[in-house]
Amino acid sequence: KNEVEQSPQNLTAQEGEFITINCSYSVGISALHWLQQHPGGGIVSLFMLSSGKKKHGRLIATINIQEKHSSLHITASHPRDSAVYICAASNTDKLIFGTGTRLQVFP
């Protein structure tokens, strides 16, 4: 069992739909990161959170420390949101990555 698991692995949506990607972790963490990776591109940090909720534009990230669970939400999804979204648990000095969720948003 991976220490960081994401679901779903693949997700397709129509433009405008509300999207949720889930992340569960089994290790103790100092922070939880949500990252975005476009095909052939580098990784961009979306959020780093250790409690509660953060919002940036159409993106919202939440974390429940007791349940060891985090969610990334995308409101009013757009084709340009198509990418791989990666959850990573920060455990002292290293990140433990999930395998990612591949999102495709169709017009």
Next chain:
Amino acid sequence: GAGVSQTPSNKVTEKGKYVELRCDPISGHTALYWYRQSLGQGPEFLIYFQGTGAADDSGLPNDRFFAVRPEGSVSTLKIQRTERGDSAVYLCASSPLSVGELFFGEGSRLTVL
């Protein structure tokens, strides 16, 4: 530049050769990480530097892999006697703190023939 810079962006080499991959972090970032990402997989941790020292090298797969950061800025990942299984994208990230937001480079794609 303002971001993390990695060179080369692509490297094709033959089995058994020596390879160096360079990472130039954001100025002032003390923490530097190397990760490796195989096709269809999430990144996996290789090594973490805090300043000049390797604070955690537990992710290096074997003694063919070595990394340095002699002046606490630029880092070089060195791979000896490359094998086909070393083919992957090697990602570098830096952070102003040991547990802080990470800034990733575009990666160096290594192909071992």
